[in-house]
Amino acid sequence: MRWIWIDRILxxxxxxxxxxxxxxxxxxxxxxxxxxxxxxxxxxxxxxxPLIIEGMAQTAGIMVGHARDFAExxxxxxxxxxxxxxxARPGDxxxxxxEMERIDESGASTVxxxxxxxxxDGSKHPLATxxxxxxxxxxxxxxxxxxxxxFVFTDQFMDLLRESGFETPCLxx
Amino acid sequence: xxxxxxxxxxxxxxxxEDALGVDxxxxxxxxxxxxxxxxxxxxxxxIAFRLEKAFDIKIEQTELMPEDVLNNGEYVQDGKVxxxxxxxxxxxLPFADLSDFDGxxxxxxxxxxxxxxxxxxxxxxxxEAA
Numbered sequence: 037m038r039w040i041w042i043d044r045i046l047x048x049x050x051x052x053x054x055x056x057x058x059x060x061x062x063x064x065x066x067x068x069x070x071x072x073x074x075x076x077x078x079x080x081x082x083x084x085x086p087l088i089i090e091g092m093a094q095t096a097g098i099m100v101g102h103a104r105d106f107a108e109x110x111x112x113x114x115x116x117x118x119x120x121x122x123x124a125r126p127g128d129x130x131x132x133x134x135e136m137e138r139i140d141e142s143g144a145s146t147v148x149x150x151x152x153x154x155x156x157d158g159s160k161h162p163l164a165t166x167x168x169x170x171x172x173x174x175x176x177x178x179x180x181x182x183x184x185x186x187f188v189f190t191d192q193f194m195d196l197l198r199e200s201g202f203e204t205p206c207l208x209x
Numbered sequence: 210x211x212x213x214x215x216x217x218x219x220x221x222x223x224x225x226e227d228a229l230g231v232d233x234x235x236x237x238x239x240x241x242x243x244x245x246x247x248x249x250x251x252x253x254x255x256i257a258f259r260l261e262k263a264f265d266i267k268i269e270q271t272e273l274m275p276e277d278v279l280n281n282g283e284y285v286q287d288g289k290v291x292x293x294x295x296x297x298x299x300x301x302l303p304f305a306d307l308s309d310f311d312g313x314x315x316x317x318x319x320x321x322x323x324x325x326x327x328x329x330x331x332x333x334x335x336x337e338a339a
Binding site for chain 1: 227228251252254255258261262270
């Protein structure tokens with residue numbers, strides 16, 4: 037299944053910051069269901085906010101994984117805050133900026149902003165602030181066992197990193 | 210100068226409001242983090258992160274939640290904390306009231322010992338040691 041909600045990584049500073057972009061397109065089925073015309077109301081295609089949170093989780097998750105050379109299985113554990121001030125419409129480019137607030141053996145917390153780049157004039161507008169927490173699950177679920185291989189950072193993420201021009205590590209499994 | 214209990218409580222209250230999405234008046238000294246304020250396992254990590262920031266202190270991974278004791282075969286048998294384990298827990302969290310927990314000794318119930326007061330005293334001890 038394809039579940040990648042960012043298109044390219046622009047910046048990746050180890051343990052500090054990750055910037056990515058996502059182009060919102062009417063070719064995505066989800067926009068046609070969110071929301072279709074109903075009665076007198078015309079269709080209003082906007083990117084669902086939960087998927088924008090997923091885009092931030094992927095951007096910040098890559099930053100958290102990269103900080104420890106993708107040795108940890110990094111799982112989104114908590115959405116500390118997600119506040120939206122605008123909608124993402126077809127043609128918009130979303131720009132995700134995630135910054136590391138803290139990272140240690142057990143997990144990480146990140147802060148992030150999402151901006152909307154207007155395709156008409158390239159101007160940037162604030163769209164959301166999203167703060168997340170990630171868990172390094174092998175270190176927090178004692179007693180439970182997980183597969184040896186890193187099922188979080190799959191080829192899809194590694195392809196995305198490589199295509200964005202970043203080095204990718206060789207992961208076992 | 211050491212912070213008073215009231216000052217520490219005020220900041221702990223803010224931390225818990227943000228971490229758990231609860232209202233100010235729910236965060237009383239007696240409130241239990243799990244039962245009364247709805248904290249789940251990941252929230253303890255979140256709370257530890259936020260306490261560090263709020264008080265400019267460093268909290269080691271197992272300092273607040275003594276997972277290393279609770280997952281140690283020496284201190285836990287068949288899901289119950291042994292006598293040696295109880296001693297280790299008392300040493301770790303001297304300000305927590307473990308008398309209820311001593312009844313069940315169920316490792317999965319250990320989170321219930323965390324009240325707001327335990328957090329406040331934990332922070333006070335950290336500040337005094339700093």
